[in-house]
Amino acid sequence: MDDELNALRRTRMRWNTPLSEPHADLLLDRMALDAGRLVDLGCGWGELLLRAAARAPGLRATGVDTDVTGLDRGRAVAASRGLAVDFAESDAATWDVPAERVFCIGAAHIFGSTTAALEAIAGVVRPSGRLLYGDGFWAAAPGPAAREIFGPDLLTLPDLLDAVAGAGWRVLHFSTADQLEWDDFESTSRAAWAEWLVAHPADPRAGEIREWLDRRLRQYVRDYRGVLGFTYLVLGR
Numbered sequence: 705m706d707d708e709l710n711a712l713r714r715t716r717m718r719w720n721t722p723l724s725e726p727h728a729d730l731l732l733d734r735m736a737l738d739a740g741r742l743v744d745l746g747c748g749w750g751e752l753l754l755r756a757a758a759r760a761p762g763l764r765a766t767g768v769d770t771d772v773t774g775l776d777r778g779r780a781v782a783a784s785r786g787l788a789v790d791f792a793e794s795d796a797a798t799w800d801v802p803a804e805r806v807f808c809i810g811a812a813h814i815f816g817s818t819t820a821a822l823e824a825i826a827g828v829v830r831p832s833g834r835l836l837y838g839d840g841f842w843a844a845a846p847g848p849a850a851r852e853i854f855g856p857d858l859l860t861l862p863d864l865l866d867a868v869a870g871a872g873w874r875v876l877h878f879s880t881a882d883q884l885e886w887d888d889f890e891s892t893s894r895a896a897w898a899e900w901l902v903a904h905p906a907d908p909r910a911g912e913i914r915e916w917l918d919r920r921l922r923q924y925v926r927d928y929r930g931v932l933g934f935t936y937l938v939l940g941r
């Protein structure tokens with residue numbers, strides 16, 4: 705896919721996770737943001753990080769990601785809102801600057817697995833600090849197609865909570881994405897390309913885009929809607 709369409713792809717997404725505005729506000733409330741360092745490991749374009757920085761101007765906020773397109777979007781939004789948020793192009797798996805508050809949402813794969821992420825991030829969160837951890841789980845028994853898409857490492861919710869406890873974390877807040885959050889996430893992840901396709905049906909790239917959009921919607925509805933869940937945990941230790 706060319707750079708123009710790649711840059712367009714996620715532009716209709718608020719953030720890259722199934723999360724409504726009120727649910728995001730609730731999570732930020734539960735993070736008790738104040739002063740000190742906040743780091744977002746696998747931040748994407750860092751919309752939640754930017755909102756945290758806007759709420760708590762005393763925070764030193766840093767987003768860490770390897771995707772330059774996302775980082776550039778985050779920097780541009782930070783500048784437009786007058787927010788002093790750093791966006792670092794770096795491997796989050798090796799990030800070792802301790803912080804009072806840490807986000808890791810939809811990014812456990814950076815560390816290899818849920819268990820590995822929970823253990824590694826324990827080394828980044830300062831004592832009495834908090835982690836906002838978002839991760840997928842099997843909400844219902846997956847069929848072969850869902851297993852093929854999401855791999856062998858996803859846990860059930862009880863097993864995920866066992867992994868949390870096993871890594872020494874205490875759950876301060878627990879919630880899961882609801883169906884509307886999922887449907888909106890999937891819709892917005894397709895929207896920019898779907899709108900482009902409607903406007904450019906004869907473009908030489910249209911066939912590839914149409915195939916991707918149709919496959920993604922088919923997979924969602926047939927293979928993982930209601931099967932893949934997503935949980936948000938505020939954790940302390």
Ligand SMILES: C[S@@+](CC[C@H](N)C(=O)[O-])C[C@H]1O[C@@H](n2cnc3c(N)ncnc32)[C@H](O)[C@@H]1O
Nearest residue numbers: 719720721746747748769770771795796809810
């Ligand atoms: C599902 S997205 C979640 C983004 C963001 N947390 C959010 O909620 O919008 C996962 C992110 O992990 C990033 N990522 C993948 N490997 C990485 C690595 N080794 N270090 C840092 N970020 C990485 C991807 O570029 C992507 O932005």
